Amino acid sequence: MSATDETHDPNRRDFLYIATGMAGVVGAASVAWPFIDQMQPDASTRALASVEVDVASLQPGMSLTVKWRGKPVFIRNRTPEEVKAAQEVKLEELKDPLARNANLASDAQATDLDRSAGKGKENWLVMVGVCTHLGCIPLGQQGEYNGWFCPCHGSVYDTSGRIRKGPAPENMAVPVFSFISDTKIRIG
Amino acid sequence: MSEGHSTYTPKTGIGRWFDARMPLPRLVYDSFIAYPVPRNLNYMWTFGGILSIMLVSQILTGIVLAMHYVSDTSLAFGSVEKIMRDVNQGWLLRYMHSNGASFFFIAVYLHIFRGLYYGSYKAPRELLWILGCIIYLLMMATGFMGYVLPWGQMSFWGATVITGFFTAIPVVGNWIQELLLGGFAVDNPTLNRFFALHYLLPFMIAGVVVLHVWALHVVGQSNPTGIEVKSKTDTVAFTPYATIKDALGMVVFLLFFAYFIFYIPNYLGHPDNYIVADPLKTPAHIVPEWYFLPFYAILRAITFNIGPIDSKLGGVLAMFGAIAMLFLVPWLDTSKVRSAVYRPWYKLFFWLFVANAILLGWLGSRPAEGAYVLMAQMATLFYFAFFLVILPVLGLIETPRRLPNSITEAVLEKNKGGSGHPAGATASPETKG
Numbered sequence: 001m002s003a004t005d006e007t008h009d010p011n012r013r014d015f016l017y018i019a020t021g022m023a024g025v026v027g028a029a030s031v032a033w034p035f036i037d038q039m040q041p042d043a044s045t046r047a048l049a050s051v052e053v054d055v056a057s058l059q060p061g062m063s064l065t066v067k068w069r070g071k072p073v074f075i076r077n078r079t080p081e082e083v084k085a086a087q088e089v090k091l092e093e094l095k096d097p098l099a100r101n102a103n104l105a106s107d108a109q110a111t112d113l114d115r116s117a118g119k120g121k122e123n124w125l126v127m128v129g130v131c132t133h134l135g136c137i138p139l140g141q142q143g144e145y146n147g148w149f150c151p152c153h154g155s156v157y158d159t160s161g162r163i164r165k166g167p168a169p170e171n172m173a174v175p176v177f178s179f180i181s182d183t184k185i186r187i188g
Numbered sequence: 189m190s191e192g193h194s195t196y197t198p199k200t201g202i203g204r205w206f207d208a209r210m211p212l213p214r215l216v217y218d219s220f221i222a223y224p225v226p227r228n229l230n231y232m233w234t235f236g237g238i239l240s241i242m243l244v245s246q247i248l249t250g251i252v253l254a255m256h257y258v259s260d261t262s263l264a265f266g267s268v269e270k271i272m273r274d275v276n277q278g279w280l281l282r283y284m285h286s287n288g289a290s291f292f293f294i295a296v297y298l299h300i301f302r303g304l305y306y307g308s309y310k311a312p313r314e315l316l317w318i319l320g321c322i323i324y325l326l327m328m329a330t331g332f333m334g335y336v337l338p339w340g341q342m343s344f345w346g347a348t349v350i351t352g353f354f355t356a357i358p359v360v361g362n363w364i365q366e367l368l369l370g371g372f373a374v375d376n377p378t379l380n381r382f383f384a385l386h387y388l389l390p391f392m393i394a395g396v397v398v399l400h401v402w403a404l405h406v407v408g409q410s411n412p413t414g415i416e417v418k419s420k421t422d423t424v425a426f427t428p429y430a431t432i433k434d435a436l437g438m439v440v441f442l443l444f445f446a447y448f449i450f451y452i453p454n455y456l457g458h459p460d461n462y463i464v465a466d467p468l469k470t471p472a473h474i475v476p477e478w479y480f481l482p483f484y485a486i487l488r489a490i491t492f493n494i495g496p497i498d499s500k501l502g503g504v505l506a507m508f509g510a511i512a513m514l515f516l517v518p519w520l521d522t523s524k525v526r527s528a529v530y531r532p533w534y535k536l537f538f539w540l541f542v543a544n545a546i547l548l549g550w551l552g553s554r555p556a557e558g559a560y561v562l563m564a565q566m567a568t569l570f571y572f573a574f575f576l577v578i579l580p581v582l583g584l585i586e587t588p589r590r591l592p593n594s595i596t597e598a599v600l601e602k603n604k605g606g607s608g609h610p611a612g613a614t615a616s617p618e619t620k621g
Contacts, residue, residue, distance in 0.1 A: 039367045039370060040366060045371045045372070067467070069373065070372055070375050132500075134500075135348040135355075135373075136345065138470075150470075151472050151555075152473075154557050167490070167491050
């Protein structure tokens with residue numbers, strides 16, 4: 001009220017000003033929120049559509065791409081050579097030492113076993129086929145490590161989908177998935 | 189310039205009635221007729237007018253295109269082809285709009301380089317410069333979102349890569365990307381919001397242009413000598429001198445524009461954008477529109493981690509940093525002398541900077557491999573060195589050439605020994621930048 005009067009004690013009126021101001025801020029924020037919130041993925045997009053894929057026809061060395069949440073998921077039945085090459089890589093050679101496997105703990109190491117579908121199913125690699133750099137789709141069985149190569153900015157992945165060279169920061173992500181039978185995979 | 193009194197005197201009764209109530213004619217008269225401009229402005233000063241024309245052209249063609257376009261992923265590509273084949277004059281309007289974006293950027297780059305060469309950003313024009321930088325940012329956002337609308341392969345993958353920048357931000361990056369996309373990947377919600385924003389942003393640009401022109405009319409135009417206007421003999425009236433000069437500049441510019449529209453309308457585009465977007469197949473080489481290429485090259489040049497910053501975040505920071513440099517120019521340049529005409533070393537480095545920017549653009553169009561990566565790293569280093577080292581240091585150590593006492597003196601000196609040709613508003617060829 002009296003801005004020039006520096007000695008005046010806080011009174012009822014000051015309290016009212018502050019309270020009114022605060023109510024205004026809260027009101028403005030609560031009106032602004034719907035305008036921001038509507039930008040987020042809507043219910044139909046969020047609904048975790050899971051897909052089931054029959055992989056019976058995939059012989060070793062064959063791959064399949066399915067669309068899940070608008071993104072491609074690579075399912076590859078890896079050849080024994082590819083698995084062997086990936087297993088022989090030492091962890092300290094990796095740019096990203098974490099498995100990035102949604103089925104495991106977030107600090108799981110990027111061993112080939114933890115990247116694959118697990119014990120007994122080491123030949124199966126299921127991962128979101130999106131380069132972790134800027135979202136392009138890498139090309140399969142190409143590049144220096146005969147894994148994946150991203151043509152956009154030159155990221156090179158090995159046969160386990162782990163980043164080895166180039167600007168991408170992380171290994172390609174392994175989504176939540178499970179074998180619901182010997183030949184069927186459910187993603188999501 | 190603004191301190192000059194208004195000389196507008198309404199001649200008719202209606203004019204006086206209007207002037208007393210809402211002096212809009214007075215504002216127009218004072219701003220675009222009687223407004224004094226330096227007498228030595230050269231053709232590099234016509235790009236402001238050219239840019240206004242391009243903004244109007246983009247808004248007009250854009251509004252009519254929006255009457256035929258459908259922003260749905262299953263219909264967008266087809267609706268653009270329908271515009272090209274079925275809509276009356278649709279091919280012309282679309283080519284005007286798509287090439288118009290390119291020519292808008294050609295003009296804005298020349299306008300920015302003009303400002304850098306003649307030191308137009310120095311006090312008291314810092315705010316004018318920053319408003320210009322904001323317009324440039326808005327133009328980039330508008331251009332990017334417009335390129336997504338035809339829903340071709342480059343539209344889709346350009347949108348994927350550019351929104352991917354935001355995932356580099358620690359902690360909130362993924363949330364921001366999902367907020368922009370309205371999903372987990374570029375899809376229908378993305379296309380719809382980009383269309384809405386692509387329609388909105390040009391009007392925001394128009395708003396900032398008003399502020400830009402307002403700020404210009406407060407401080408007055410700079411000029412090739414960089415010396416402030418000191419007396420009435422240093423200036424000429426905006427109309428007819430600047431108006432006619434601007435008009436000629438526009439006609440020549442529009443001739444080039446028309447050549448592209450009618451003879452090589454797809455020269456600046458990318459053939460992959462005539463393939464409908466496929467979320468499961470990335471084109472072999474993703475390249476953005478030509479006007480983003482220098483920044484794209486800077487983004488890709490950072491292939492190494494810098495301390496705790498990984499290469500991805502580093503690239504994104506370098507790219508945004510490259511644009512941020514422009515905002516800081518008024519304070520990075522320590523020289524008291526504005527114009528490069530009187531700064532021999534700055535002139536040299538300016539042209540090196542221009543060459544380097546063109547080199548970066550070319551590198552941005554090349555695949556990111558082999559020697560191109562190293563070249564892009566060197567060019568990126570020079571880009572930042574120009575702003576962060578050369579500009580501040582040069583101002584302290586360079587000995588500028590003798591400045592004329594006034595614009596009039598500079599003009600008369602140039603014409604010394606010549607004919608009695610009137611000097612007002614004519615430029616000498618060597619200052620044309």
